[in-house]
Amino acid sequence: MSPMEQTRFAYGEALLELGQERSDIVVLDADLYNSTRTVLFGKAFPERFLDLGIAEADMVSTGAGLAASGLVAFCNSFAMFLTGRCYDQIRIQVAYPSLNVKLAGSSAGLTQGPDGASHQSLEDVALMRILPHMTVLVPADDVETKQATKAAAAHQGPVYLRLGRYPTPTISPEGYQFQIGKGVELRPGRDIAIIACGIMVAKALEAAELLAKQGLQARVINMASVKPLDRALVEQAGREAKLVVTAEEHSIIGGLGSAVAEVLAEGNYAPLWRIGTRDEFGQSASADELLDHYGLTGPKVAAQIAAAWAKLG
Amino acid sequence: MHYHPESLIVDISARAQMARIQVLKMIYAGQTGHLGGALSCAEILAALFFHHLRLDPQRPDWPDRDRLLFSKGHACAMLYTMMAYRGYFPVEELMSFRRLDSRLQGHPDRLKLPGIEVAAGPLGHGVAIGAGMCLAAKMDPRARAKPSAFAAPSAQASPWKVYTVLGDGELNAGVIWEGVMTAAKYRLGNLTAIVDYNGIQQTGATADVMPTEPIADKWAAFNWHVQEIDGHNVGEILGALDRADEVHARPSVIIARTTKGKGVSYMEYDHRWHGAPPNQAQYEQALAELEEGLKPWQK
Numbered sequence: 001m002s003p004m005e006q007t008r009f010a011y012g013e014a015l016l017e018l019g020q021e022r023s024d025i026v027v028l029d030a031d032l033y034n035s036t037r038t039v040l041f042g043k044a045f046p047e048r049f050l051d052l053g054i055a056e057a058d059m060v061s062t063g064a065g066l067a068a069s070g071l072v073a074f075c076n077s078f079a080m081f082l083t084g085r086c087y088d089q090i091r092i093q094v095a096y097p098s099l100n101v102k103l104a105g106s107s108a109g110l111t112q113g114p115d116g117a118s119h120q121s122l123e124d125v126a127l128m129r130i131l132p133h134m135t136v137l138v139p140a141d142d143v144e145t146k147q148a149t150k151a152a153a154a155h156q157g158p159v160y161l162r163l164g165r166y167p168t169p170t171i172s173p174e175g176y177q178f179q180i181g182k183g184v185e186l187r188p189g190r191d192i193a194i195i196a197c198g199i200m201v202a203k204a205l206e207a208a209e210l211l212a213k214q215g216l217q218a219r220v221i222n223m224a225s226v227k228p229l230d231r232a233l234v235e236q237a238g239r240e241a242k243l244v245v246t247a248e249e250h251s252i253i254g255g256l257g258s259a260v261a262e263v264l265a266e267g268n269y270a271p272l273w274r275i276g277t278r279d280e281f282g283q284s285a286s287a288d289e290l291l292d293h294y295g296l297t298g299p300k301v302a303a304q305i306a307a308a309w310a311k312l313g
Numbered sequence: 314m315h316y317h318p319e320s321l322i323v324d325i326s327a328r329a330q331m332a333r334i335q336v337l338k339m340i341y342a343g344q345t346g347h348l349g350g351a352l353s354c355a356e357i358l359a360a361l362f363f364h365h366l367r368l369d370p371q372r373p374d375w376p377d378r379d380r381l382l383f384s385k386g387h388a389c390a391m392l393y394t395m396m397a398y399r400g401y402f403p404v405e406e407l408m409s410f411r412r413l414d415s416r417l418q419g420h421p422d423r424l425k426l427p428g429i430e431v432a433a434g435p436l437g438h439g440v441a442i443g444a445g446m447c448l449a450a451k452m453d454p455r456a457r458a459k460p461s462a463f464a465a466p467s468a469q470a471s472p473w474k475v476y477t478v479l480g481d482g483e484l485n486a487g488v489i490w491e492g493v494m495t496a497a498k499y500r501l502g503n504l505t506a507i508v509d510y511n512g513i514q515q516t517g518a519t520a521d522v523m524p525t526e527p528i529a530d531k532w533a534a535f536n537w538h539v540q541e542i543d544g545h546n547v548g549e550i551l552g553a554l555d556r557a558d559e560v561h562a563r564p565s566v567i568i569a570r571t572t573k574g575k576g577v578s579y580m581e582y583d584h585r586w587h588g589a590p591p592n593q594a595q596y597e598q599a600l601a602e603l604e605e606g607l608k609p610w611q612k
Contacts (some may be wrong), residue, residue, distance in 0.1 A: 026452065047450060050499075058491035065445020068423075070376070071452065088435045089488075096432045097423040104525070139370045216517055274549065 004167035007198075008106050010142035011163050012037025014100040014149035015074060019045045022072070025153060027096075028063050029076045030056045035165075036076040041233075042106055042245075045214050060086040060101070064093035066099040078112070079105030080121035083128055094158045098240040102152045103128070104161045110277065110294060111166035111199065111287035120282035126254025128160035129227050130246050134179060136227040138162040138256070140201035142172045144224055147178035155180060156180035166287050168199045171222070182228035189219035192305060193237035196247040197256050199276075203291075204247050208299025212306060218245075218305070222267060231261045238269030243312060245273045249296060252276040273308040275301055315555050315557045317364075322547045325363050327610035328535030329355035329547070332394040333576050339390050339410045345419070346411060349586040350388035350480060352509040353571040354542070360550040361476060362395045366427040370400035371425040377472050378429050380446050384439020385480035385509060386420040393426075393506045394419050401428045439477040440506060444492050446475045447501040447564075451602045471503035474515070474558065477591025478507050482514030485523040490535070493564075504538075504560035509544060511573035515587045539607070576606050 008044030018025045019041050028050045033039045041048035052059040056077050063073035075082065082105045083090070094101045105124055111180055112120045128136050135155060139145040145163065152159040171186060172178075186201070187208055196204040201222045208218040209313050221237060223230060244264060246257040264272050291297050295304060333355050340346035358586040361366075366379045383392045390410060397404045402416070409415035416426040420434035431442050450471040483489060487502040496504050509529070512519050533539045545593035550569065573587070574580025577599040586587055591599055 023454075026449075050448065052495055054489075055488075055491040055495070057488045058444075058495055061438050061441030061488070061492065062445035062448065062495060064431070064443040065447075066452075067445075067448045068442070068448050071449055089438065089441075092432050092435050093438055214485030 002170055006165045006167055007139055007142060008037050008143040008163045008165055011104060011149055011161070012040045014146040016040040016044055018150065018153050021050065022153070024071050025074065026050070026066050026071045027074045027076065028052060028059045029211055030054055030059050030081070032077055034104070036104065038074070049057050053103065056081050056085045057089045057298050060089040060103070061093050063101045064089070068097070072102065074102045074104055074310050076104045076106065076168065078121070079124045080119060080216040081110035083124040087127060088284050091131060094193050095133045098133040098157045100160045102155065104116035104163060106163045107163045107165045109163055110200065110282050110290040111249065111295070113287045113290065114284045116284035117281035121270055122251045122277050123254065125226055125248070125250050125256065126258070129259065130255065133157055134227065135159045136162070137180070137224055138197040138226055139184060139224045140180070140198055140222050141168055143170055143172040143176060144178050148224060151178055153282065160173065162198060164199055166199050169289055170286050171202050181228040181230060182226050182253070183221050183223040183233045185219060185221050187216060187218070187220040189217035190241045191216050191241060192218040192245060192309065193221060193222045193241035194218050194245045194247055194305070195223050195234065195237060195256065195260055196225055196313060198249050200247040200249055200296065203296060203298045203301055207301035207305060210299060210302035214306060216306070218308060223256060226259055229263065231263055234260055234263045235267065235269070238264045238267070241294060243271050243309055245275060245308065247275040247296070247300060251279070252275050253279060271312070272291045273305065275304055314512060316441065317548060317551045321364065323610055324450060325359045325547045326361055327607065328398060329359040330576070330603065330607045330610060332359065333396065334600065335394045335407060336359045336591055337420065337596065337599055337603060339394070339407055340590050342408060345413050346590065347387040347588045349513065349573040349580060349584070350385060350453060350509065350511065351391035352384070352438045352577065352580065353573050354388060354391055354509040355575070356415040356547050356550055357507055357509060357569055358391055358395045360554065364551060365554045366476070370428070373489065377581050380442050380443070380475045381595040382431050382439050382475065383421060384433055384476040384477050385483055386433025388480070389421050389433070392421065396428055403546045403599030405474045413444050428557070436480065436483040437488045438561070439479050441495060443475045443477040443504050443506070443529050444496045444499070444501055447471070447496070448499060448506045450503055462531045463585060464612070474503045475507070476505050476507060478509060480514070480524070481508055481512060481519050482526060484508065484525050484528070493532070494536065495568065500562055501564045504564040505557040505578065506564070506566040508566060509569050509571050510568050511571045511582045513573040513582065513587065515584065517584050529568055536563055538563055538565040539566040539567070545598070546570035546576060562578050563611070576603050
């Protein structure tokens with residue numbers, strides 16, 4: 001297996017490269033730059049780096065002001081603070097005027113770990129996905145994170161980029177080119193289609209291996225572009241497989257599972273099973289303990305899929 | 314500080330009063346809109362649009378224009394009227410205010426109407442977004458070309474200035490004070506906040522809803538340059554704007570003491586006219602009083 005990396009580290013490196021490539025990139029942080037990894041950019045380009053303290057809403061509005069003046073503003077904090085504390089600012093000052101503000105939500109999901117429910121964002125994708133003009137990207141590994149960060153900078157309009165601190169293997173194929181609005185098949189399979197994003201892509205691949213041993217062939221699709229969703233690929237999966245499964249480190253309400261359900265409900269497609277957290281908050285524990293407890297490890301994902309398959313009859 | 318001839322002061326005062334009449338007509342015709350806070354900021358906006366701001370209505374996206382942020386977005390009938398008077402769009406379009414497919418939304422929309430710098434509606438955004446625009450000016454290559462431009466912002470040029478118009482009720486919002494701290498931290502001498510301090514918010518007197526006094530001391534404690542003026546006296550407004558521009562090492566605030574519902578006797582100091590349109594009899598009385606108020610400026 002390839003070396004494990006946290007997507008926030010790849011993001012920090014990509015941001016530094018962007019700073020070297022483009023003079024119009026500005027980075028804002030809210031007293032978390034060591035954790036969000038914007039420290040690399042801040043050290044290299046202090047004249048384009050702003051630390052606004054523990055004032056996330058102020059950071060987002062300031063970013064909007066910079067973007068309205070022609071710059072590309074990357075606003076950084078933990079995913080829950082960024083999307084939850086600043087919803088008003090994001091809605092009115094970023095999404096509504098469609099400004100070039102890029103929101104990078106770090107330490108997202110359950111794997112934020114022992115800090116507990118207050119710091120674990122299980123609702124951020126839902127919050128960002130329903131905003132008009134907003135693009136939502138949940139990259140799966142270091143390679144895709146770098147590319148998604150560059151794509152976010154190049155994209156005209158607001159982007160939410162979801163990043164994590166859980167070490168995850170590189171699963172992007174050689175020569176992979178991330179594109180906003182496109183999903184990618186990582187493994188073929190005729191019985192089941194697993195559509196996953198973020199760290200759950202690696203877990204889905206692990207689950208597919210386990211299912212293969214039981215004689216079930218699972219296709220695995222990485223859907224880093226949660227919005228715009230690759231509708232054609234979801235429809236194809238819904239036509240060709242007998243069961244579609246979504247897997248995300250997020251509530252099954254409002255995230256990738258909901259996005260896929262919205263497509264499949266509008267046609268004659270295979271039934272859907274959504275894997276994620278239910279209607280619940282997280283809790284304190286290690287990342288791996290939490291993934292196991294909430295059913296998000298490879299074996300737990302495989303077991304849930306096998307159970308859903310058995311119900312098809 | 315510049316000399317402002319009496320003719321200029323009369324001209325701006327007359328425009329402010331004419332705009333009050335226009336705003337009354339718009340809100341009466343549509344039976345929707347916020348009169349009280351629009352009437353209180355007429356002179357402030359007239360002084361900005363007709364004298365102080367560096368702008369070109371034919372080029373609303375001119376990169377070096379001064380930015381006017383209208384943070385108290387609910388009072389935008391007055392903003393739209395000043396923009397139309399200044400030539401951003403035809404005056405006739407004002408009567409489309411708050412109607413289907415209009416560019417003149419109930420609260421300003423940056424994408425729909427060229428010249429609108431920021432969306433507003435939820436209150437409290439105007440200082441932080443203004444700080445962002447001031448920071449962008451300081452990051453502009455022309456500003457950065459000066460030695461250690463970012464480290465010593467006091468001496469550097471800013472290609473444009475930012476003026477943000479706030480309500481006093483809006484100062485209830487904590488995020489205002491986050492922006493106030495940011496502007497002080499980065500010593501944004503190119504930022505001026507103007508508080509339309511009319512003392513009334515939707516449900517009552519600001520002093521009762523959420524006391525903000527001593528307001529000048531608060532801004533001063535946050536390291537802002539503070540001026541207090543009569544917000545209906547055009548001479549004082551123009552002088553305060555000039556003095557604010559001369560402060561380079563820190564941001565400036567002008568506390569403009571105003572009267573909510575200014576010019577209409579039964580609306581003044583009455584929070585019930587924050588968001589209610591007048592009926593026909595009320596409209597006719599208001600129109601008569603505002604037209605009477607125009608006469609001193611037309612002699």
